[in-house]
Amino acid sequence: MAIRTRFAPSPTGYMHIGNLRTALYAYLVAKKDPDGVFILRIEDTDQGRLVEGATDIIYETLKQCGLKHDEGPDVGGPVGPYVQSDRVKSGLYMKYAKELIAKGGAHYCFCDEDMINAQRELQEARGESFKYDDPCKKLSIEECENRIANGEKFVIRQTIPETGTTSFEDEVFGKITVDNETLDEQILIKSDGFPTYNFANVVDDHLMGITDVVRGMEYLSSTPKYNLIYDAFGWDIPRYIHCPPVMKDEHHKLSKRNGDASFQDLVAKGYLPGAILNYIALLGWSPEEDKEIFTLDELVKAFNVKHIGKMGAIFDPEKLKWINGMWLRNMDLDSYYNLVKPYIDEAVKGDFDGKKIAAILQQRAQTLNEIPGMLDFFDTFPSYDNSLYVNKKMKTDEAVSLESLKACYELLESIDEADWNQENLHTQLLALPKKMGRKNGQVLFPLRLAITGKQFTPGGAIEIADILGKKETLRRLDLSIKQLEK
């Protein structure tokens, strides 16, 4: 049987990293099977938490990431509708809830909240954990139906066996067993007629033929309750893959409330969707081969549920940066230029060859957003301090630098505008230190500084002189020599 997985977010705002990783894993589990199907289902049964536009963010994010769903609200499919509120309209959950009542897996409850809260406070005051002992369990179905016919408000609760244990096998955590008496009789259908997540989820997963349930491990403790529902219906229990959380630090999950980065924040900060996906795949999962840079397709091939870890993984922006840098460097120059052109244009208004700038940038920039700041010296020649010429490693000081710069000026001035290209500059400039009896660094390091005014630049003196052009290079060089002579 082909594997079917689903990503079932509730549209409550932005897509956070932990969620996205769950979607990724669900996708990978499905696509590992050539016939596997990845489904998007929107869980909007909590009408109070709906956020405008949230579903669009979900579609957009999945699209940017290449996590293409085979079935979903926007693309349709054989087991729709794919939005839970649409499913509610068909009366489907109520129908199944009644069936469950008939099978003994659930019961009507007419208790009001005050009563329940009173009981809760009592139990908590006694230091016990709260477990609602529902008097309505004793009511006969006929009596319940009469009361409902009379317009009484009701909910439907799950009926849990008082004794025994329930176990299940999780692909990540192994076998888990709990005593039934610790399970509470959760509400399945709310008084507004909507199903709770707990119920809708089970019914939908079954109706949609989900074979592998991939979700966060916060559901680990409620899974036995879901299994009791599957059993009461006589349905097959899916395979479970509970994923540990993505953490901000040792104690806190990444969360929207703390203002932690969402997928779109990261994209806005200059990270590539593919690199983000690559990185989060590695948070909680490790490949068998000794490799860390993966495209989505490569992840599909390499992915293996057995290598999902059990511990929450701390999100490390540094490593993301490194991976993003690797992605950037792995691009061919044309695509790279295409990608970074807007960032170059933002910083460089002057008439310089953007593609040459891209070429020197590619080996250095790790994120797109740091690009403009790296290029500011092209348009405006910054003021800088002569002390920068003193560099122990390069064996330079102000005197050596001045001598070098003068020699450079003389040489560069003699080069014809038509011969001003990187190759020629390279041959000519590299001959200079030899002639002067200096090390390359003693000549080229001051030169780079003299024409950029910056300690660090993308690219060396030759590449930058080439891009700046003869006129501008000589102008800056002249200014720097004068500054040094003072």
Add this chain to the structure above:
RNA sequence: GGCGAGUUGGUGAAGCGGCUUAACACACCGCCCUUUCACGGCGGCAUUCACGGGUCCGAAUCCCGUACUCGUCACCA
């Protein structure tokens, strides 16, 4: 508090009873290369796997206990 789960360097992690004097990667620190930074190359960075017992010829790996962390106990998902 009950129940469930987890605990290998600053971080992600490999490891599944002997091949581990604990891979690999990020970060960090040296060195080399080099026209700077970066890239690339080389080396350093856990005598030790939360702690305490036990099993075993042998344990990070199995068992028990303790500690700590997380999750859950909603008409939220």
